[in-house]
Amino acid sequence: MTINNEYVRKWVEEIAQLCRPDAIYWCNGSEDEYERLAQQAVAEGKLKALDASWPDCYAFSTQADDSETHRECTYVCTDHVEDRADTSLWMAPEEMLGKLASIMENSMSGKILYVIPYVLGPVGSPFSQTAIEITDSIYVVLNMRILTRIGDAAWSQIGDKDDFFRGVHVTGDLDISKRYIAHFPEYRTLYAVNTEFGGYAFQGKSSLAMVMSSAVAAKEGWLAEHMMILAIENPEGEVRYIAGAFPSSSGKSNLAFMIPPAYAKGYKCYTVGDDIAWLRPGPDGRLWAINPEAGFFSVLPGVNEKSSPRAAEMIRKNTIFTNIAVSEDGLPWWEGKGTKAPDNLLNWQGVHWDMQSPYKAAHPNSRFTSPASQLTSMSPHWEDPAGVPISAIIFGGKSSLTQPLLIEAFNWQHGVFLGASLSAERDKTLERNPMGILPFLGASMGDYLRNWLSMENRLTAPPNIFRVNWFRKDEKGDFLWPGYGENFRVLEWILGRCYDELAATSTAVGMIPRAEDFNLEGIKLTQAELVNELLAIDKTAWQKETAEVETFLHSFPNLPAEIEAEIAAQKERLS
Template sequence: MDPLHTLGKISSPDQALNLFASKLDRTQLAKIAKIKHPDVLIRIANAIVLCRPSKVFINTGSEEDKDAIRKISIEKGEERALAMDGHTIHFDLAGEQGRIVDRTYYIAEPEDLVSSLANRMPPEQAVKEIESNMSGIMENLTMIVGFYMRGPVGSPVSNPALELTSSAYISHSAELLYRNAFNDFDHEVEQKGYFFTNVHSEGLNRTEDLPHARVFMDRKYQTTYAWKCTYAGNTLLLKKGNHRFAVDKAVYRDRGRELSEHMFITGISGPDGRTTWCAGAAPSGCGKTTTAMAGNVFIGDDLAQMWIAQDGSIRTINPENGIFGIVEGVNAEGDPLLMKVLRQPGYEVIWSNVLVDEKSKPHWIGNMEPAPEKGINFQGEWYQGKTNEKAEPIPISHPNSRYTLASKNLDNYSPEAANPKGVVTRIFTYSGRDEDTMPPVWVAKTPDAGVVIGACIVSATTATEVGVTGIKRAPWANAPFIPGALGDYMDAQFKFFNNPDISKPFKPVMAGLNYFLTHRARGGDSDKLLGEKRDVKVWLAWLERYAHNEVEYLPTPIGNLPAYNDLAKLFKQIIDKDYPRSLYDMQFALYTVKIIQRIELQEKAYAKEENIPKKLFEILATQKTALLDLKKKAGNVIMPDYFENLH
């Protein structure tokens, strides 16, 4: 049962064209006449019948259309112009500053395998919910229809996607984050044989609406629905909503040949001018954008589509060409290239949920700039010392405050981002917000062990999900976006990285990254980081040399660790910083009890899942046995020199 067709009842292109003739003005009719694919026309028509907009605006991606969308958003009050030309502010409802995971559902038949981490609803019930909430929801509003590619036009893993929304803010955001492919849409749909559909009606930012806000995802018909919500993570359905469909495609249609990951893509410079490409997973709010920007050139900060090319290499593209980034902690010291775009004139930026002062200038936590005395932020009027109903201080900006910008504005954005053939990717990293257990970098000894690193990400939760707190497992940093069974997804990972078509020169280097270790975790009394944000440049540089067999390493039960001399040299070379042996010892000592506890946490959790590949349990058991043996021989804390002596 397809809810959109069931409720719209348009089943032929002729019916669709007749509807357009009655609903669209002459200008918009001339635009839609250029779209010929029958399935695309029928999908748009059914959305119009369901939502009953007063007007329909066809966005061709022309400068004229983009300018019109910006103006509509300002006129409606979805955005407000700021002091710097091209900058606007959008405020979400105070209670909706992240993904509403508890109100997000997959539409699924009882027999459909759905992730144990997700909510589900049968089609019959979903149709009733969609009808009662979306029928006529766009009366007196304009539906904006956008035609996008999630990735470069012509790439084998790019996804065509329709965005149908009454929110000009969402359309404005889509124009910064995705490639408007109006002129290529028919051809791409014909070539791919599918497209995604996204139907969204803007929320009114009313507290009473929030309990009734919903996001529905129909995997069978690759369609998302959202209403009564405003945060872009719930409404910009091209992003994480369509990412879920891309994950499904990789797992169930192209298993072993394709992956769709929650990963940055960055290029790391090596000797003699070479660039080695790295893709890395990290949960939102755990430094993914910072790590992407730590490379010498970058392609993306959030999502990656990858496949095995005919030459035996793993190729990667970014389905986006913009950044919807968390702004907390972004400052001139750690993020100079981002700050140039955020603080200097000449760029287009949509801000959300930061503080705007009396001079219409945005401010946020961690910008290392003088804070204003008062302004407007995510909860209304704000002043220094303001508290909430619990007498807790209200921060200057929400922890999940965002900026939206086009990646081309960043000085280190690579032209390779537009290459439909993707970039050859050698390094894959997995990280979370881990304050007390794993070292800053370690490399899996085999692809299977690399898959297990990804499966075992553990992280402190962040502000990206409403109502979620504490420490949690975050498999591949992709678990919230895996629609099907976790065992199927894991099997796809094992099959992909062990695919015999991957040529020997392109064998992946798979590693764990962690730059959230604290002094307290290593015997100190401070929660300050054991190191600095910029150190990630060195961890990436070491991995780049490792991929080309140019550095030493220490074999350990959890994987291969860097040797001190290589790191000391790279710290000086890459960031002109001394790296004392004492700091190396603190960062790379193995705290066996904590690591064993972490392994047991994973064993216990995965034992509750169905059809988890046996490889996972075998690798974890081997690591645990080796660590227990090591603990008997050398104690709870194993310093790096123990492995140096063995080596």
């Protein structure tokens, strides 16, 4: 392949001189290339082909300590320390580059250096970004082929320009003490060394689409968010779009793959994206969004035909599974699959496993990588270059006692505060995670929130903002809300509010539905239970919650005055 872009050639040559690969391979993104590389990976023992009942599906396992994010390895390197990201480590760029160079020297000896050109976002969209990742991992190439738009389309969009993002991934010896995930947003460059975990090695995923992009977006005035996008079509054929941000394991993917319940006759739901959204003010004064990804890299445990039937159908073919259990004859299994574990099962680390084993069969963070195009419910507009207009933004938390099922913000500023105070319970502890993006934020929290607040003056028809919680429990510890497809009832009320079709009741922490406006047809829940349990606001509990939110947000320097005002206003309303 002939590459005429002098910036690309020079950069690839520099990395090759440092890493010393045996060969350089320029990826073209074709189906033939994917099939050939997949078979090569199987032959080399890097992938395991699954049983023929799972056509063109493969399994891969990482090293035990390389199976999830490690924030102690994650850096955002800016020229000035005051520009650092509050939630990542900082190191001066020169110092970090020196450390990286010493690890990368001769690191690809005996290996192939793969050059992956890719586009995040629909090709030709004004939202989209171009990038090139250099890697020594065939597993990374195969996953990036699914998750991004690689090959000729990317080369065409890159052209002879120098404004593409540069990324380097080196598998190395996987030594966690020398594992670095280093982002240089001012130089549009990132590195991941001594790792093969997809969250780091698939650089078009979290590192570029969220960490790097959130830093760039805060300066350029757009939003790069950890959000799903769902389209809802009513019986009259009108389509509205909802974006939703949730901390991990709080229901985001299930919402993205929503199927309307039986009572909602004539309604249809379509997926635009399940994990990442880029949003910009449009010329019509509305907020428009795209899904920058071309595939899904999603958490697997709990995915089954009942909890997420659309996802369960999608992953039956053309899927790469990471850190799952596989039987000796190639049948995949994971906790929450909804089927009996097959015989002769090997867990994600290759150890024999049965129901009496004291350890998990699949890693709790095991993943599937599937093409978005094979999800039968993908929106026909998911690759529209203009994006889709957002009618509502949902921030979803996970609270067993305090948070009600649903709150609507009083206004945009209050909505940003609802997002900034987002939290999720984890093993009896509470993790605070503003907008669900905390582990992936590449800007300072102050700059990030100021960017969100600035949108109000750039939108004449901003989305309504809501906060939801599917996880409230009764005194016995049972969930009060049925969840899953029944969450559509909440979305139905949200859309009614967006178009001034329903009233709401004002409380000290936001607006909640009137019981008579909430559709409870077909579920075992009365209007009294809805009001007295699911929508109840406990003043004492909320006073405590507000004080804890204030303490948490004050841990970030340079907090916007508008957020300080929202804290003070909520304390006053609760007094």
